[in-house]
Amino acid sequence: MAKIGVFIETDKDEVKKTNFGAITAALDGGKNEVVALLMGVDANSAQETLAAYGAQKIVQVTVDSADLTASPDLQARALADAIQHFALEGLIGLASARGRDVFARLSAFLNVTLASDCVGINFEDKTVRKSHFSGKTIATIKLNSDLLLCALRPNAIEAQKALADSQVESYAASVDAPGLVKVLEVKKGDTAKMDLTEADVIITGGRPIDAAENYKMLEECAELLGAAVGASRAAVDAGFAPHSMQVGQTGKTVSPRLYIGCGLSGSVQHFAGMKTSKVIVAINTDKDAPIFQKCDYGIIGDMFEVVPVLTEILREQTGQ
Amino acid sequence: MQIYVCVKHVPDTAATITVVGEAGYNDTACKFIINPYDEYAVEEAVQRVEKAGSGEVVVVTVGPEAAVSTMRAAMAMGAHRGIHVKVEGQFLDSTLTSLALKAAIEQDGTPNIIFTGRNAVDTEGFQTQYRLAAAMNLPVVSEVVNLEINDGQAIVQREVGGGTRETLEMKLPCIIGATKGLNEPRYPKFPDIMKAKKKELKEIDFDQLGLDTSVDQTELLKLEAVPERSSAQIMQGSVREQVNELVRILTEKDKVL
Ligand SMILES: Cc1cc2nc3c(=O)[nH]c(=O)nc-3n(C[C@H](O)[C@H](O)[C@H](O)COP(=O)(O)OP(=O)(O)OC[C@H]3O[C@@H](n4cnc5c(N)ncnc54)[C@H](O)[C@@H]3O)c2cc1C
Numbered sequence: 190m191a192k193i194g195v196f197i198e199t200d201k202d203e204v205k206k207t208n209f210g211a212i213t214a215a216l217d218g219g220k221n222e223v224v225a226l227l228m229g230v231d232a233n234s235a236q237e238t239l240a241a242y243g244a245q246k247i248v249q250v251t252v253d254s255a256d257l258t259a260s261p262d263l264q265a266r267a268l269a270d271a272i273q274h275f276a277l278e279g280l281i282g283l284a285s286a287r288g289r290d291v292f293a294r295l296s297a298f299l300n301v302t303l304a305s306d307c308v309g310i311n312f313e314d315k316t317v318r319k320s321h322f323s324g325k326t327i328a329t330i331k332l333n334s335d336l337l338l339c340a341l342r343p344n345a346i347e348a349q350k351a352l353a354d355s356q357v358e359s360y361a362a363s364v365d366a367p368g369l370v371k372v373l374e375v376k377k378g379d380t381a382k383m384d385l386t387e388a389d390v391i392i393t394g395g396r397p398i399d400a401a402e403n404y405k406m407l408e409e410c411a412e413l414l415g416a417a418v419g420a421s422r423a424a425v426d427a428g429f430a431p432h433s434m435q436v437g438q439t440g441k442t443v444s445p446r447l448y449i450g451c452g453l454s455g456s457v458q459h460f461a462g463m464k465t466s467k468v469i470v471a472i473n474t475d476k477d478a479p480i481f482q483k484c485d486y487g488i489i490g491d492m493f494e495v496v497p498v499l500t501e502i503l504r505e506q507t508g509q
Numbered sequence: 510m511q512i513y514v515c516v517k518h519v520p521d522t523a524a525t526i527t528v529v530g531e532a533g534y535n536d537t538a539c540k541f542i543i544n545p546y547d548e549y550a551v552e553e554a555v556q557r558v559e560k561a562g563s564g565e566v567v568v569v570t571v572g573p574e575a576a577v578s579t580m581r582a583a584m585a586m587g588a589h590r591g592i593h594v595k596v597e598g599q600f601l602d603s604t605l606t607s608l609a610l611k612a613a614i615e616q617d618g619t620p621n622i623i624f625t626g627r628n629a630v631d632t633e634g635f636q637t638q639y640r641l642a643a644a645m646n647l648p649v650v651s652e653v654v655n656l657e658i659n660d661g662q663a664i665v666q667r668e669v670g671g672g673t674r675e676t677l678e679m680k681l682p683c684i685i686g687a688t689k690g691l692n693e694p695r696y697p698k699f700p701d702i703m704k705a706k707k708k709e710l711k712e713i714d715f716d717q718l719g720l721d722t723s724v725d726q727t728e729l730l731k732l733e734a735v736p737e738r739s740s741a742q743i744m745q746g747s748v749r750e751q752v753n754e755l756v757r758i759l760t761e762k763d764k765v766l
Binding site: 200261262284285286287289290293294296297298300301302303304305306316319320321322323324325326327328329330331332333334369370371372373374375376377378379382383384385386387390414431432433434438439440446447457458461464467468469470471476480481482483484485486487488489490494495498499502503506 | 520522523525526528532534545546602604630631632633634635636638639640642643644647648649650651652654664667668669670671672673674675676677678679680688689690724725726727728729730731732733734735737738740741742743744748749751752753755756758759763765766
């Protein structure tokens with residue numbers, strides 16, 4: 190049995206749901222012992238949710254007289270110290286923007302191999318599976334360091350409940366050097382909007398959305414689906430949506446259980462960011478659009494007609 | 510301002526990748542380009558030097574013989590010269606790449622800024638810039654969408670999900686991983702492409718750098734083509750019938766609603 194840490198990401202003092210899949214991965218069907226590491230939030234408040242997925246130890250990592258959220262270097266160093274203190278054989282996390290950054294800092298600091306944006310881990314032979322070439326190939330990579338560091342693509346591994354007896358602990362990490370990089374300001378995005386990488390369901394509007402205000406139509410539908418709204422690069426470049434909504438190679442990489450693409454041609458670069466979705470639905474006026482060759486279900490039709498009907502039907506079903 | 514830009518030679522994102530053997534691909538069948546994120550890096554470096562009216566932009570590439578075309582493309586965008594660390598093989602571990610970049614840069618001069626892209630679109634590693642920073646003991650921020658330089662300090666912004674923007678500060682010299690939003694990379698004009706052909710390009714063999722290759726490395730064991738989904742099941746009937754059928758399938762068969 191290996192002792193594996195999971196770096197828990199939080200948002201507005203809450204544990205992000207996507208961490209649960211990372212705990213499931215770390216637990217490896219009960220073969221490993223999982224230590225959850227948190228920063229900046231109260232571990233007690235997170236205990237119940239994390240233990241439900243199998244975290245046996247929930248540790249709040251702090252650094253005396255320093256604000257850990259003020260420097261990503263400091264966070265990486267505190268994690269390095271915690272790994273040693275708890276004798277962890279591996280640390281798993283999420284390949285979100287923050288996770289990618291912290292894991293890369295940590296691996297570089299420790300001189301340990303790392304794979305980011307992985308869709309699978311095998312603890313026995315220390316291999317991971319991850320995308321190469323914009324999702325066109327999957328690489329199996331061996332991580333040759335003693336310590337296994339891996340950041341997982343959010344939602345790539347389905348979370349499974351596995352209630353564990355858990356303890357909460359606090360650990361004051363000792364970090365000798367201050368970070369070289371300092372956070373000056375954090376400007377929160379639109380808090381009403383769901384983060385794309387977190388979402389279980391995504392509905393995306395491509396170039397034919399034609400105007401920023403037309404995303405309202407998708408937002409209404411998204412609300413009933415419990416979905417986040419995405420955009421293609423063509424729509425972002427045309428100024429209809431902010432870059433934070435872009436899905437694809439130069440945008441967000443997402444893996445929801447349902448992806449509904451409205452007015453998307455099905456470009457390789459868009460698919461690089463959402464190909465690992467469980468079910469993909471396309472709504473497109475052109476029956477020959479390439480997207481129909483690489484999705485699960487299709488509706489040939491105008492999204493401005495189809496989406497309102499979908500919204501209506503969902504509304505009837507949910508009785509809202 | 511002495512600026513180094515690390516640039517990778519990668520297959521075009523639209524290229525078909527045909528797997529060959531256990532862990533290789535047919536690289537003679539696809540078009541290669543400058544890694545798209547590195548274009549933002551080159552553009553930013555060139556604009557900085559243009560604005561300052563002095564300084565130099567040096568492109569550094571660790572890659573095969575054929576990577577010269579990518580280096581020339583960066584020079585056509587305005588980089589002044591290039592250093593090419595030649596390696597054989599299709600994949601080089603990111604730790605070794607960063608050590609090679611460090612050695613090549615340090616042999617050449619003293620950087621004020623080193624730019625990279627946020628990631629390479631072939632191996633999607635997201636880490637070379639961090640390893641380079643750790644090896645050189647420099648601060649690093651990646652996925653940068655905005656950069657200001659004041660009094661030897663770099664103030665950068667990056668997006669961290671949900672539209673949240675973080676502003677960070679670090680001292681020069683530093684390393685910056687560029688991404689979309691930082692600028693609009695230029696399309697070189699014909700005279701620039703011609704001029705680029707005459708710019709200085711220094712070649713170094715990877716083995717000549719005398720690097721310690723006993724460091725921990727990742728090993729690519731296998732490369733597999735991802736099977737595309739087969740064509741979609743198309744809904745039939747009126748719009749309402751089609752949507753009803755879709756909702757039924759998603760709820761009952763796939764259980765994703
Ligand atoms: C290096 C690089 C990186 C890139 N990164 C990304 C990325 O991250 N994300 C991304 O999305 N793209 C990216 N692209 C761009 C990509 O190649 C495509 O250009 C882009 O995805 C196309 O967007 P689209 O599908 O919205 O628009 P289009 O290609 O214009 O397709 C629109 C589709 O909508 C259909 N349509 C028209 N009207 C309607 C209607 N009323 N109802 C329903 N359907 C309709 C049309 O039949 C068509 O199929 C990148 C490109 C490059 C070169």
